[in-house]
Amino acid sequence: MDAPSLRERQKEKRRTRIYHVAIDLFKQSGFQATTATDIAKASNVSRGTFFNYYPYKEAVLLDYGAQIMARLRELAETRLAQGHAPRSVLEEVWDKLAEESGQERGLIPPLAYEVMNPSPERARTAYQALPLSRVIELILRPMQQAGQLRSDLSLQRMSNLIADTYLIIALRWSAYGTDRSLSEEMRLTLGFLMEGVVKR
Template sequence: MKVDRQEQDEARRTRIARAAFELFARTGLDSVSAQDIARAAFVSRTNLYRYFPSKTHMLLAHFERTVGETRAEALRRLSSGAAPQAVWQLVTARMADLGVRYQHLVGAVGQAVLGRSRPGEGAAGGPLAQEWQTAQTLVSLVEPVLSAMRQQGKLRPDADTRFLAALLVDACLMSLLHGGHRNQREVLLDWQDRFLLLMQGALQPKPGTGALPPLDPQGDDPPGNSHESEK
């Protein structure tokens, strides 16, 4: 049946991406060959390239799955009434942890996402489509938090949360690529500064004053002190 074939293809694609990531995590992207990945995933090299055009796209596919799991948790918490600040804390803690633990892979992910082209500029389903899809997955991780902030009256009603989310994603990736962070706390502090800077124009002024309210995405928690439990 067609559905069974699709399920088999998806399972094989997931297996390849996971096997590739495990190898990349140990020795880095450049040290792993296509034959290494094919052997670890129990597929032929022909099948390997049928599902992924390059090692970078295997890495992106696995990264997307991880981001998707964090997004599902963030949505669950938002729907149960958690404060957007607390959910932002969860999201940034997990992403910062990934950035620090797999710092040797950040360059490949960051360059692919930041160098993405608009849909339609590459072959359908090809490398450009994968890069764009990864970027949109990251945007979809951030946007629900911003939408919840807008619903609570913390952002202007006309604030474009999709656009703001894309700006934050790019800013955070640039931070990981060029920030020289030594640990998760330094990443979180850097991201907090970028968040505050980018969000100022979207804040809803206080009624009757026109003044912008203070915005602390970490709530009452000092940045970096409460994230270890989220690893």
């Protein structure tokens, strides 16, 4: 594979700078209050250049979420390769996701909205960037192969249901809050969900 050219390296460096500036602004000023113009100005690029890298402001969040998903997948693959039980791996991944989401409460609603965006193209882009269901599917597959999961639902369907439930619970917690932390809320939710997919 050829090494990236100087121009490609410069483009990647600029994209990385825009991304980090945008995330910092979202955390400091709030996602809704931050405009594409704010991000461009703080990144020392034109507004048009910002849109060359990110077609809409929410696309920055997809990069943010994709990085979290990549870390979760790596964690799951490592733990499974080490011989940890799939259920304990799922709990660890679930806790890690709740921890990361809980630290950036203000970024959950706009990120969740992208997954449910009325625009089919944007919703599909978000779904592909945030493959939580595929991480869950990876973890549950050994349980299915061992005959531990119910057989009337496909592995993909069960994984999608668990991932979708995470999104809704995180969104509700972010918007309204509860007496429990997001990690506690999610542990309760996962226990309930697993009761529904494990074969009796």
